[in-house]
Amino acid sequence: MKKVNVLFIGAGRMAEAIISGLLKRQREKINQIVVTNRSNRERLEEIEGRYGVTVAQSWQEHVPKADVILLAMPPDYHPEVLTSLAPHIQDQLVATVAGGMGLHRLEKRLPSGTAVAWLMPNTAAHIGESISPYTLNAHVTAEQKVMVEMMVEGIGKGVACSEQEVHDLTAITGSAPAFIYRIAELLEESARDVGMPAEQAHQLVAQMIYGAGKMLIEGEDPAYLRDQVASPGGSTAAGLGVLEKRGLRDIMREAVQATNERARELTADQET
Ligand SMILES: NC(=O)C1=CN([C@@H]2O[C@H](COP(=O)(O)OP(=O)(O)OC[C@H]3O[C@@H](n4cnc5c(N)ncnc54)[C@H](OP(=O)(O)O)[C@@H]3O)[C@@H](O)[C@H]2O)C=CC1
Numbered sequence: 001m002k003k004v005n006v007l008f009i010g011a012g013r014m015a016e017a018i019i020s021g022l023l024k025r026q027r028e029k030i031n032q033i034v035v036t037n038r039s040n041r042e043r044l045e046e047i048e049g050r051y052g053v054t055v056a057q058s059w060q061e062h063v064p065k066a067d068v069i070l071l072a073m074p075p076d077y078h079p080e081v082l083t084s085l086a087p088h089i090q091d092q093l094v095a096t097v098a099g100g101m102g103l104h105r106l107e108k109r110l111p112s113g114t115a116v117a118w119l120m121p122n123t124a125a126h127i128g129e130s131i132s133p134y135t136l137n138a139h140v141t142a143e144q145k146v147m148v149e150m151m152v153e154g155i156g157k158g159v160a161c162s163e164q165e166v167h168d169l170t171a172i173t174g175s176a177p178a179f180i181y182r183i184a185e186l187l188e189e190s191a192r193d194v195g196m197p198a199e200q201a202h203q204l205v206a207q208m209i210y211g212a213g214k215m216l217i218e219g220e221d222p223a224y225l226r227d228q229v230a231s232p233g234g235s236t237a238a239g240l241g242v243l244e245k246r247g248l249r250d251i252m253r254e255a256v257q258a259t260n261e262r263a264r265e266l267t268a269d270q271e272t
């Protein structure tokens with residue numbers, strides 16, 4: 001594969017997480033990264049200083065050289081940016097990470113036959129540990145597919161999906177890190193309540209979540225792992241009992257549903 005030129009439109013949290021991961025793990029496969037945004041010049045300087053990438057106030061002049069154009073900006077700005085981008089497109093792959101977006105909203109604003117991709121990474125991209133469902137349209141060439149794989153593998157692991165699966169997984173892999181962080185915050189709070197210094201509370205909880213995650217990664221079934229912790233009639237069982245009595249399953253279902261519905265809502269007015 002030739003070395004890839006990536007143009008970012010959007011320089012926020014997700015763009016930074018991807019840039020950071022890519023430079024850590026795929027630097028030798030990247031020729032140039034150009035990062036642009038709407039107006040925040042300070043943010044571009046910050047990104048330039050941190051990662052040594054090229055930054056620019058406007059993306060137009062960087063389109064011809066780009067192999068991949070990655071839209072890392074809110075869903076509602078996509079229509080105007082895609083419309084301005086369309087006349088500049090030749091054979092670039094246009095990808096987005098926007099929640100709810102799907103492929104057809106890109107396709108309908110870009111020249112017919114444009115290769116498009118929809119990726120749903122999470123912020124663990126920063127440390128090369130994202131899990132990123134992605135989907136490609138039929139115009140993506142074999143070479144472009146390798147570029148997408150290089151990018152998702154650069155920020156962690158990728159999983160090729162249907163468009164519907166990316167919609168359905170948005171809550172579970174894109175947003176759920178925030179659910180886990182909320183649980184971490186609350187456990188840290190409990191540790192502080194019993195007198196633990198804040199820093200130590202943080203380390204304890206972080207290591208506990210890391211260890212639990214690693215056991216899952218090693219392939220163990222979560223129900224089995226839970227049983228291993230909860231001795232029958234023991235103390236963990238009492239805690240789990242409270243979670244179940246308070247409706248944890250319904251809470252999680254509703255949270256996943258609300259997240260995915262909101263992602264759909266944010267792009268619903270882009271149907272026309
Ligand atoms: N954060 C996350 O965990 C995840 C986010 N996503 C998706 O990533 C996208 C970006 O989210 P996130 O990084 O969190 O958002 P941020 O608010 O951190 O960043 C948004 C970026 O988009 C830029 N932008 C906005 N409008 C335009 C425009 N018209 N032209 C060019 N750049 C523009 C902003 O520039 P400026 O500052 O100059 O306005 C800013 O750099 C969203 O679509 C979100 O759904 C997907 C998966 C996970």
Ligand SMILES: O=C(O)[C@@H]1CCC=N1
Pocket residue numbers: 098099170174175
């Ligand atoms: O909160 C959001 O809108 C984005 C989509 C997936 C994760 N973050």
